Amino acid sequence: MDKKGRRYEVVFSGSGGQGIILGAVVLAEACGIHDGKYVCQTQSYGPESRGGFSRADVVISDRPIDYPMATEPDLLLAMNQTSCDRYHPELKADGLLVVDASLVSQIPAGRTVAIPFTEIAREQFGTEMVANMVSLGAVVQLTRLVSPSKLRAALTARAPQHTADLNRAALNAGIRAAKKIDVACLENLGAPEEEDV
Amino acid sequence: MDKKGRRYEVVFSGSGGQGIILGAVVLAEACGIHDGKYVCQTQSYGPESRGGFSRADVVISDRPIDYPMATEPDLLLAMNQTSCDRYHPELKADGLLVVDASLVSQIPAGRTVAIPFTEIAREQFGTEMVANMVSLGAVVQLTRLVSPSKLRAALTARAPQHTADLNRAALNAGIRAAKKIDVACLENLGAPEEEDV
Numbered sequence: 001m002d003k004k005g006r007r008y009e010v011v012f013s014g015s016g017g018q019g020i021i022l023g024a025v026v027l028a029e030a031c032g033i034h035d036g037k038y039v040c041q042t043q044s045y046g047p048e049s050r051g052g053f054s055r056a057d058v059v060i061s062d063r064p065i066d067y068p069m070a071t072e073p074d075l076l077l078a079m080n081q082t083s084c085d086r087y088h089p090e091l092k093a094d095g096l097l098v099v100d101a102s103l104v105s106q107i108p109a110g111r112t113v114a115i116p117f118t119e120i121a122r123e124q125f126g127t128e129m130v131a132n133m134v135s136l137g138a139v140v141q142l143t144r145l146v147s148p149s150k151l152r153a154a155l156t157a158r159a160p161q162h163t164a165d166l167n168r169a170a171l172n173a174g175i176r177a178a179k180k181i182d183v184a185c186l187e188n189l190g191a192p193e194e195e196d197v
Numbered sequence: 198m199d200k201k202g203r204r205y206e207v208v209f210s211g212s213g214g215q216g217i218i219l220g221a222v223v224l225a226e227a228c229g230i231h232d233g234k235y236v237c238q239t240q241s242y243g244p245e246s247r248g249g250f251s252r253a254d255v256v257i258s259d260r261p262i263d264y265p266m267a268t269e270p271d272l273l274l275a276m277n278q279t280s281c282d283r284y285h286p287e288l289k290a291d292g293l294l295v296v297d298a299s300l301v302s303q304i305p306a307g308r309t310v311a312i313p314f315t316e317i318a319r320e321q322f323g324t325e326m327v328a329n330m331v332s333l334g335a336v337v338q339l340t341r342l343v344s345p346s347k348l349r350a351a352l353t354a355r356a357p358q359h360t361a362d363l364n365r366a367a368l369n370a371g372i373r374a375a376k377k378i379d380v381a382c383l384e385n386l387g388a389p390e391e392e393d394v
Contacts, residue, residue, distance in 0.1 A: 016230075016354075025218060025240070032242020033213075039242040041264055043222070045229020046236075069238055071288055157213075160357050 007061045008145065014079025014100075016052040019132035022159070024056030024079075026136060030146045031060045032155035033180050041066035048116035051196055053082065060145060075143060076133055077117065078104055079117070098139060113142060115177050121170060130170035137174025205342065206267035210284050211276030211297075213249040216329035219356070220274075221253030223333060227343045227351035228257045237265035243299045250279065257342060267348055272340060275301055276314070295336060297328065310339060312374050318367060327367035334371025345372055 012024045024041055042057045057070040072092045078084035079100045090107050091097060096111050102118035115138055121131040127181035133155070140151050152168055159167045209221045221238055229236035239254045254267040269289045275281035276297045285305050288294060293308050299315035312335055320327040330352070337348050349365055356364045 021222060028240060028242060033246045036244060036247060037242070040239060042237060042241075043225060044237050044262070045225060045234070045263065046261065049230045050233060059364075064243065065241070068241065121279060146256075159359075182349045 007059060007063075007065070008075075008143075009058070009073045009092075010058040010075045010077070010139065010143075010145075011070050011073040011087055011090070012052055012056045012058070012077045012079075013083035014077075014132075015082075016054050018054065018079050019129065020054040020079065021056045023132040023136045024058050024153050026133075026151070026158050027140070027145070028058050028060075029158055030140075030151045031058075033157075034150040034153050035146050037061065038063060038065050040065050041070050044069070052084075055083070055087070075139065077139055079131070079135065080104065081106060084108070096142065098135070098142065100135065102131075111183055113138070113178070115174075115181075117174065117177075120173055120177060124173055125166060125170055127166075130166060133167045133170035134174035134177070137171040137176075138178035139174075141175045141178035142181065148172075199225075204256060204260075204262070205271045205272075205340075205344075206289075207255040207257070207272045207274070207336065207340075208267050208270040208284055208287070209253045209255070209274045209276075210280035211251055211274075211329075212279075213251050215251065215276050216326065217251040217276065218253045220329040220333045221255050223330075223348070223351050223355050224337070224342070225255050225257075226355060227337075227348045228255075230354075231345050231347040231350050234258065235260060235262050237262050239266050242267070250283075252280070252284070252336075272336065273371075274336055276328070276332065277301065278303060279304070279353055293339065295332070295339065297332065310335070310375070310378055312371075314371065317370055317374060321370055322363060324363075327363060330364045330367035331371035331374070334368040334373075335375035336371075338372045338375035339378065345369075 012020045014020045028039045028041035031037040038061045040059045059065055073095055074092055075096045076087050076091050077098045080103045084099055084104045098113045100117040101114035102116040117135040118128050118131040120126050120134050155167055156164055207338055209217045211217045225236045225238035228234040237256045256262055270292055271289055272293045273284050274295045277300045281301045295310045297314040298311035298364045299313040299391050314332040315325050315328040317331050318325050352364055353361055
């Protein structure tokens, strides 16, 4: 279910305190450093950043990347309602929306996976701070963009040492939660049609 | 000495363990979230990433940014010799090269500031891990891209709580080190000529 030879765009979005950028950096390094792909990872800030919104793009390809930002995301992770409302219109026609069901109640129609990342983080680990790692685990399980072992290696190299065990456990909780999703109803996932160039 | 109305490109470069990306993210958030500028911050990974090289771009502007990566850097921070050799040719004609004098011995001719960031980190703080913050403080002091107080605010929001005091002290050490630089010999710095559009 690899996305060989094509450009795959992921947008992580949420609020400033949710660790959106760390999630994006870990995915980028898992794919770029540990899996040898071409990856661009970008944050943009503008006047709206002062409102506490956070967005991070990851573009992954087997070939050198021309434009480094997501223009038509294959996957949007929305960790709050505002991000979901704001970025969902950009999603590709057959793109996948992954929302934090703890914080997003109004979910647009379409190919959507809703998992309560924040609730899982709080209930299983006693802190909402690892909701970003729970969601990252789920994103990787759903898309098979990179192997869980390479994802864990990237996380270990990037996150502070004293949080390594907690972060790894959160990642695994996200992987488990995503395994329960009925992927039969997400038929395009992992087997994208060839695009015209 | 503000860079009002123009695009300013900074490239942070070094090896994987030097905290290059954190430095770039903190500068981006100081300018973007705390100072209301338009900022794009990008990491790219390719086959060479497996060699342990790390590069992070920050593009800062008062206007919306078209292309998010640095194409002709105004400032290159090189935290090791390989990065210096590799990225120096991209530097703008009147651009500023800032090198870690602890690790870069062959310094290209031109507008260059050499400060022993790693040595300062080790000698003053007992750990080389904060060399990235020492260098970030120096970059901001040399360029006046953002005020030290906004830089500190961004650092506090981004870096792990338990390292906040250490990181802030390292930032200040970099600011102090850069204040000793004779800026008279860096005449273009902070007062860029108007560019043709």
